[in-house]
Amino acid sequence: MPPRKHVRQQRRKQAARRALIVLVLLLILAVIAGGIALLVNTIRNHSGGGETAVTTTVGPREPAVTATATLGSSGDILIHTPVLRSAKVSSGVYDFAPMFKHMKPYVTALDYSAINLEFGIGKGESDYYQREMIFRVPTSLIDTVMDTGYALGLCANNHVSNGSSLALTESTYAERNLDHIGLRGSAQDKRYLVKDVNGIKLGFVNYTYGSATSEQTLVNYFSTANLDAFYKDMETQMANMRAEGAEAIIVYLHWGSEYQIKPLESQTTMAKKLCEMGVDVIVGGHPHKIQPLELITAENGNQTVCLYSMGNILSNQTIESMYGGSYAANRGGNFQDYGVCKYADVKSRYNDSHYGEHDENCNDNGHTEDGLLFQCNFARYEDGTVFLSGVDVLPTWCYSKARNDGSKQKDYTIIPLDKKVSDWSAAFGVAEEDVIFAQRSYDRTMALVGDGITEINAACKTNIDAYVEAFKKAQSPVTTTQQ
Ligand SMILES: [Zn+2]
Ligand SMILES: [Zn+2]
Structure with a gap:
């Protein structure tokens, strides 16, 4: 294989490689630019003659x-x-x-x-x-x-x-x-x-x-x-x-x-x-x-x-009206059906010293x-x-x-x-x-x-x-x- 031809082939290969790298770089830049365009909503371009063109890119937005x-x-x-x-x-x-x-x-x-x-x-x-x-x-x-x-x-x-x-x-x-x-x-x-x-x-x-x-x-x-x-x-x-x-x-x-x-x-x-x-x-x-x-x-x-x-x-x-069994008795019902408070002194809120202690199903809690x-x-x-x-x-x-x-x-x-x-x-x-x-x-x-x-x-x-x-x-x- 003559040397000059070999050198020319090598140069061609190097050029092709450089072109490929440039192309890849350009592609990466394009992707980045595209991403930026999604984030930036409005780009104002000033063209010749003082006219203003407004380019609006609507990226992902929340539903209204x-x-x-x-x-x-x-x-x-x-x-x-x-x-x-x-x-x-x-x-x-x-x-x-x-x-x-x-x-x-x-x-x-x-x-x-x-x-x-x-x-x-x-x-x-x-x-x-x-x-x-x-x-x-x-x-x-x-x-x-x-x-x-x-x-x-x-x-x-x-x-x-x-x-x-x-x-x-x-x-x-x-x-x-x-x-x-x-x-x-x-x-x-x-x-x-x-x-x-x-x-x-x-x-x-x-x-x-x-x-x-x-x-x-x-x-x-x-x-x-x-x-x-x-x-x-x-x-x-x-x-x-x-x-x-x-x-x-x-x-x-x-x-x-x-x-x-x-x-x-x-x-x-x-x-x-x-x-x-x-x-x-x-x-x-x-x-x-x-x-x-x-x-x-x-x-x-x-x-x-x-x-x-x-x-x-x-x-x-x-x-007061729910006290103990009195409520059940008024209804002609059975005390047991309505829950009886174990505290005999609870006849009104004002003499209730057991606040917080009543059974959860006490009538008078x-x-x-x-x-x-x-x-x-x-x-x-x-x-x-x-x-x-x-x-x-x-x-x-x-x-x-x-x-x-x-x-x-x-x-x-x-x-x-x-x-x-x-x-x-x-x-x-x-x-x-x-x-x-x-x-x-x-x-x-x-x-x-x-x-x-x-x-x-x-x-x-x-x-x-x-x-x-x-x-x-x-x-x-x-x-x-x-x-
Ligand atoms: Zn009911
Ligand atoms: Zn009670």
Whole structure:
């Protein structure tokens, strides 16, 4: 092989190698530049003649929130005879507004709120006073509930049939345009409600334990002895709600055992099954005490927020009236059924030296005075995905105070235990010596729901963050140039 030819070949090879290196370097630079272009949104190019061309590169961006909705839920309204007497202004005139007045700003701040109407409507004054545990109420209570901001009545409960008739109760709500579920006007009516709440369609159903007599087929019942039938019914209702556009499903259940702060096995079993079926939120009532707030995750990955019981929002189930067996005795019931406090000296909150020591299921441990406004927040993103974006709880306390006018009458006031309000006494009229009981109520409630709030809000954030990341990843950058 002649040397010159060999040298020329070597030079050609070196040139080719250099060209390859330059090409690789250029490619690397192009990739880096492309990456920078994704990060830099706008590059302004000044071309000749003073004209300005604007090149906009839209890189990965977060999905826009297109709608938000806030839902509130409150528990049992129990119009015991002392509460009814307290509302009486004159013959036939009952005013419940003072009992609810402090709740109005909190309820009206939410887009839509539900409350458990644990009673039936009475025909008139003589009709209201029946016997203990028959709750027939004046229609003015409904006006107050609606004026407070509650727009959805939960009617599937064990007292709805206490009224003069189910038809009167249902028509009272229908005439006032109070949305109501769990009780229907006729067997042809739907068992559920799909409501557009601030642009998001929420599907609601309400069921109670028990079984239907012929008249009560208008009430939604489930039987713990035949839960398969309930699940089958729920499947139908959920499919119907989704067909009507429901983007989240909220199930209110009247269930569990009275005066328990722990859910029964039947409650946890039902909650788990409904979670598996795709229910988003479960909210319970009936135990007259708040039960825990939990995030349930099913084996199929579904997640459901479950507040097992909302407690009482308004009642005469005070520490005093719940003392020991006296409450059970008043009802003609058996002491053992209702739990007996082991402390013989607890006859009122003021001589209760055992605060914090009562059995969790003692009648007189104060839990029956506790209620709440449970808040669920929903958000829809631009591609139509709807998330539960967070939860919150405003604990409430049913404050009862002797009227001090020589009568034996008490005043009942629902106190919003809002920690942003520095002075509950000044803001809500709680007597200085009673603020400690308001604080105890707050502590009892937060001990049951506080961890749940934290856990659920963390899970909501994780779910939404993952969704936002996936949304960004799926985008390719778009470049537009405007002259
Ligand atoms: Zn009940
Ligand atoms: Zn006790």
